[in-house]
Amino acid sequence: MVRKNKGYITLFLLPTVVLFIVVYAVSIVILFGTSFTEWSSGRKPIFIGLANYIQLFTDDSDFRQSFLNTGVWVLLQSTIHVAIGTVFAIILNMKEFYWKFARTVYMFPNIISGAAVGMLFLCMLNPDFGAVNSIVRLFGNADYAQNWFMDYTTAFFSVTMTWLPYAAVVTILILAEIAAIPESLFESARIDGASELKINFYIILPMLRNIIGTCVILAGTSMLQKMDIIMMTTGGGPGNETMNLPIYIYKTALMENNFGYSNSVGVFLIGFGLAFVLLCRNLFRIGSSQN
Amino acid sequence: MRKPLFKTSFTLTSTLILALSISACGSQNSSGNSGAAATAAPTASGQASDAPAAKAPVKISYLTFRVGTHASAKLEEEQIKQFNAKYGKEVEVVVEEIPSDSAYEDKLKILAVSGDVPDVVMGKNGINDILIKGNLVTPFNDYLDKDPEWKAAVGEAAIAANTRDGKVWSISDQKQNIGYFYNKEMFEQAGIKPAQTWDEFMSNNEKLKAAGFVPLALMTGENAWTTNLILAALVGTNGDAGNKFMNTLHPTDFNTPEMIQALNMMKTMLEKYTTKDALGAGYANAANAFSQNKAAMIANGPWMIGDFSDPTKSSAGFDKKVGVAAYPNNSLISTYEVGYMIGAKTPETRDAAEKFIRFKTGIEGQTIALEYGNVMPVSDKIQPSDVLKQKYPLFVESIKLAQQTQVHYQSFDSIVYPNITDAWKSLYPKLVFGQSTAEEIAKELTKIAAKHK
Numbered sequence: 001m002v003r004k005n006k007g008y009i010t011l012f013l014l015p016t017v018v019l020f021i022v023v024y025a026v027s028i029v030i031l032f033g034t035s036f037t038e039w040s041s042g043r044k045p046i047f048i049g050l051a052n053y054i055q056l057f058t059d060d061s062d063f064r065q066s067f068l069n070t071g072v073w074v075l076l077q078s079t080i081h082v083a084i085g086t087v088f089a090i091i092l093n094m095k096e097f098y099w100k101f102a103r104t105v106y107m108f109p110n111i112i113s114g115a116a117v118g119m120l121f122l123c124m125l126n127p128d129f130g131a132v133n134s135i136v137r138l139f140g141n142a143d144y145a146q147n148w149f150m151d152y153t154t155a156f157f158s159v160t161m162t163w164l165p166y167a168a169v170v171t172i173l174i175l176a177e178i179a180a181i182p183e184s185l186f187e188s189a190r191i192d193g194a195s196e197l198k199i200n201f202y203i204i205l206p207m208l209r210n211i212i213g214t215c216v217i218l219a220g221t222s223m224l225q226k227m228d229i230i231m232m233t234t235g236g237g238p239g240n241e242t243m244n245l246p247i248y249i250y251k252t253a254l255m256e257n258n259f260g261y262s263n264s265v266g267v268f269l270i271g272f273g274l275a276f277v278l279l280c281r282n283l284f285r286i287g288s289s290q291n
Numbered sequence: 292m293r294k295p296l297f298k299t300s301f302t303l304t305s306t307l308i309l310a311l312s313i314s315a316c317g318s319q320n321s322s323g324n325s326g327a328a329a330t331a332a333p334t335a336s337g338q339a340s341d342a343p344a345a346k347a348p349v350k351i352s353y354l355t356f357r358v359g360t361h362a363s364a365k366l367e368e369e370q371i372k373q374f375n376a377k378y379g380k381e382v383e384v385v386v387e388e389i390p391s392d393s394a395y396e397d398k399l400k401i402l403a404v405s406g407d408v409p410d411v412v413m414g415k416n417g418i419n420d421i422l423i424k425g426n427l428v429t430p431f432n433d434y435l436d437k438d439p440e441w442k443a444a445v446g447e448a449a450i451a452a453n454t455r456d457g458k459v460w461s462i463s464d465q466k467q468n469i470g471y472f473y474n475k476e477m478f479e480q481a482g483i484k485p486a487q488t489w490d491e492f493m494s495n496n497e498k499l500k501a502a503g504f505v506p507l508a509l510m511t512g513e514n515a516w517t518t519n520l521i522l523a524a525l526v527g528t529n530g531d532a533g534n535k536f537m538n539t540l541h542p543t544d545f546n547t548p549e550m551i552q553a554l555n556m557m558k559t560m561l562e563k564y565t566t567k568d569a570l571g572a573g574y575a576n577a578a579n580a581f582s583q584n585k586a587a588m589i590a591n592g593p594w595m596i597g598d599f600s601d602p603t604k605s606s607a608g609f610d611k612k613v614g615v616a617a618y619p620n621n622s623l624i625s626t627y628e629v630g631y632m633i634g635a636k637t638p639e640t641r642d643a644a645e646k647f648i649r650f651k652t653g654i655e656g657q658t659i660a661l662e663y664g665n666v667m668p669v670s671d672k673i674q675p676s677d678v679l680k681q682k683y684p685l686f687v688e689s690i691k692l693a694q695q696t697q698v699h700y701q702s703f704d705s706i707v708y709p710n711i712t713d714a715w716k717s718l719y720p721k722l723v724f725g726q727s728t729a730e731e732i733a734k735e736l737t738k739i740a741a742k743h744k
Contacts, residue, residue, distance in 0.1 A: 038744070041401075042404075042422060042424045042426075127568045128567045149571055150720045150724075238724065239717050239718075239720065243717075251713065255709050256710045257743060258744045259404065
């Protein structure tokens, strides 16, 4: 029986393994290999050793700014974003008000494409006809009406606000986990006289450690790929104020025609992502038992 | 015993259905593709049934961004249609539509890395350099020598603009003569006329503002097109050095007095004389500001003229309000488009690609472009039809203007490296918000140019 199962397991895993090797593993090997070369479109790669990495860490202020922005966004997304999603899940779980309606409305921003969300915010924050500035002017504070995406003082905040509060995926994952907690636990707690607040804090939250850890990884790593909304709203500007690593990779490869250097940033991004995932796994002890 | 048998049969049947669905999808896709090809070459199938012994048409691949709402979509469609009617039995153009200029450029750059470029390529915005350096294109010298009529239709100046070290790498399909459009009503109310000097231009801005109008429709997002046309005019008219700079392919030193002076003047215009959303706005915002009577001037080329009488873009009767002017110092931006290149690899596809390019850039193709897209032809022999003259009198004015102006220079997009084109959108806000001075921006541009590989 075991042999038979092994056969099935191999058979069903094979397509995934082959796809992974062809699509990801080979690409990563090529990415890593060409990161040690000077390679531009239309020319053959020339091996230059560690030169790209040396330049990256010693003489590239654009890279430093992109890395800093990416780091801050990963931090905000894995803390504030997950916290919003978790709190919302716990509130929705109480089922006391129009929770089905709230859940559906809350999901909306997550089902719209990033580019469309970008366009939406671009219109909403337009300094000329945007809804936000119109409201600001309506209340008589015309001085506060401004070019939100292009002003140095507001650009980073404005871009961050286009995704930070919309945590429906986190909420749904956590709601599913809460639903899996045996009802008997809550009943026992209630019989022992625990309030709903105490049940949330001392029973539900500790039991959500694994899934919250997973959400932190998902939310944080999503920031390592974030590109669409930034491209639509600020394109990384003003200056490098909202530039992140994916946009920097795009610019070095396709605008500067410097694929070798761009790939070295890509390798760094993969390393950064791996380090983040490992950190979260250890921090939340993902996979270990709840007790 | 029956249960496992049922399970196995069910699994096998499901797998078979899935496999068939996938192959059906595949065949649907390929028919979709061939549909596109069929659109490009309607006579191909007919030919096969009528004359089975006849040679099959040579297939060539062609990517285009002139689709959908693109200003040149109509002319592209018409050129392909007329090419098919004439040469469809010999050449089948397999068209791939890419609905964005920048997506087209990105795709071509990536294809160039793998050396797998389409048979016919539009070499805009640095693509030509990449393909030439990578030895991925064929020069046109032999083809032009064999066809003096075509050579004459393209013209010596256009050929010279795309020649490097004696090799003609691309064939230009249009001349760009770019001045600016202005709202005659607003000018009248402000008591001004198109400026003859830059001092007068700035004074006009001030008078328009005083009369309650926004003087300029500028934008710094995307490639900062309408803003950079004025910047190019400022540099290009600033003495011999400035004019030389604006006629130099791939300038690497932006740290010049002309550039710094121009950037300072542009800072003033962006701060005082444009719409509030100019910083970060795209082309559509600026075009809309002008067409909707929100701004008095926009720098742009004749292809925009059609928009002024288009009710979906402009208010009724707007085309009667618009005038066209040259930049101060009797000057105009005047460039030849990079045009088309042969990326085909076999002699057979190269010849077919050349035939397609010859049609697009010859007298017929240029005439179609003029009539369907208000595109200025490269040949002096082609004149606008009476219908076009009546429909777009502003276009005739633009031609006159091009003939009258004496100082000419190119646009930034046609001379700088693509990474400079991409940098404006982040540099202009730095300049306007005082994060960097004009001198610092000029240094930064020089640094960015040096980064291009």
